Amino acid sequence: MGSANGLTNGRGGHPLFAFGVITDVQYADIPNGHSFLGVPRFYRHSMLVLQRAVKSWNNNKNLNFAIHFGDIVDGKCPKDQSLNAVKKVVDEFENFKGPVYHMIGNHCLYNLPRDKLLPLLKIPNLDGGRAYYEFSPAPGYRFVVLDGYDISAIGWPHDHPKTLEALKFLRERNPNSDKNSPNGLEGLDRRFLMFNGAVGEEQMEWLDCVLRDATNMKQKVVVCCHLPLDPGASSQEPLLWNYDEVMDVIHRYDCVKVCLAGHDHEGGHSIDSHGIHHRVLEAALECPPGHDIYDGGHSIDPHRIHHPVLEAALEYPPGTIMLEQME
Ligand SMILES: Nc1ccn([C@@H]2O[C@H](COP(=O)(O)O)[C@@H](O)[C@H]2O)c(=O)n1
Numbered sequence: 001m002g003s004a005n006g007l008t009n010g011r012g013g014h015p016l017f018a019f020g021v022i023t024d025v026q027y028a029d030i031p032n033g034h035s036f037l038g039v040p041r042f043y044r045h046s047m048l049v050l051q052r053a054v055k056s057w058n059n060n061k062n063l064n065f066a067i068h069f070g071d072i073v074d075g076k077c078p079k080d081q082s083l084n085a086v087k088k089v090v091d092e093f094e095n096f097k098g099p100v101y102h103m104i105g106n107h108c109l110y111n112l113p114r115d116k117l118l119p120l121l122k123i124p125n126l127d128g129g130r131a132y133y134e135f136s137p138a139p140g141y142r143f144v145v146l147d148g149y150d151i152s153a154i155g156w157p158h159d160h161p162k163t164l165e166a167l168k169f170l171r172e173r174n175p176n177s178d179k180n181s182p183n184g185l186e187g188l189d190r191r192f193l194m195f196n197g198a199v200g201e202e203q204m205e206w207l208d209c210v211l212r213d214a215t216n217m218k219q220k221v222v223v224c225c226h227l228p229l230d231p232g233a234s235s236q237e238p239l240l241w242n243y244d245e246v247m248d249v250i251h252r253y254d255c256v257k258v259c260l261a262g263h264d265h266e267g268g269h270s271i272d273s274h275g276i277h278h279r280v281l282e283a284a285l286e287c288p289p290g291h292d293i294y295d296g297g298h299s300i301d302p303h304r305i306h307h308p309v310l311e312a313a314l315e316y317p318p319g320t321i322m323l324e325q326m327e
């Protein structure tokens with residue numbers, strides 16, 4: 001089964017490569033709770049979901065790597081346990097017999113500052129806490145991992161220019177005293193919340209260079225970010241503040257075929273005006289005990305948990321993504 005940009009569902013054709021995916025593990029050694037809107041969250045069980053994912057990835061001998069889309073530990077984790085909790089989850093990922101890539105989410109930053117977090121997550125930190133990077137898992141392909149909290153009111157020191165820029169940005173767009181509240185904001189403006197962030201100017205220039213280089217090298221690109229980049233694949237509140245500017249850069253080139261994200265726990269999928277697939281993955285945290293995203297049995301609530309076979313059919317099997325014939 002082909003799709004708009006040549007991705008297929010793994011039932012035919014020649015696989016280019018496959019990789020394990022999981023997002024929003026948000027582990028904490030605390031009792032079950034719920035989101036602000038009342039959706040149940042299973043903080044301890046998410047570790048089991050991860051363990052099963054790793055087992056399933058290892059059983060599938062053909063995965064090139066695994067990637068977690070951020071929020072490794074929940075913000076409710078007692079702060080004196082943050083370091084050990086992050087280490088515990090990273091160790092679990094390390095049981096995967098292959099490279100593992102991480103990115104930062106808001107909950108990571110509620111727990112630890114960037115200088116502590118980045119080395120633990122093995123995010124290359126070459127330049128003052130930046131958390132964007134790229135890698136090539138197979139010839140002709142490049143993965144670009146964006147830092148959606150580059151401009152953010154969380155994670156940088158309180159007096160850091162990026163914190164101040166983010167607070168100014170929020171003040172100008174969100175009149176609520178609780179900057180996590182979207183009350184009164186209309187439509188896409190509902191994304192101007194403190195638990196989101198933006199890609200800054202320097203990162204934007206870096207992205208432009210990487211995409212120009214990939215185009216020259218005739219490489220195809222998958223863009224990964226904790227925060228979703230397309231309103232068609234996500235509700236309004238979790239979007240990257242400047243998703244539109246990032247997409248303008250991406251749309252200048254023809255090399256990006258897929259954008260993957262987490263953060264919007266329900267998940268979603270869209271194909272944008274340029275034929276790029278956007279897939280937001282469902283949160284491991286909200287998988288109820290007794291069920292498993294990665295059991296492949298599909299005996300669980302398909303609305304919340306099972307990675308459904310989408311129109312673009314990116315998953316093969318659940319918990320992995322296989323790319324084929326990206327043209
Ligand atoms: N509709 C909403 C959603 C969230 N908030 C605020 O954000 C905080 C985090 O939300 P979670 O979904 O992670 O629980 C929450 O504590 C609220 O302050 C909101 O105001 N309105």
Ligand SMILES: O=P(O)(O)OC[C@H](O)CO
Nearest residue numbers: 106195237238263264265
């Ligand atoms: O990052 P969280 O877990 O606070 O949740 C983000 C929400 O799902 C966005 O609507």
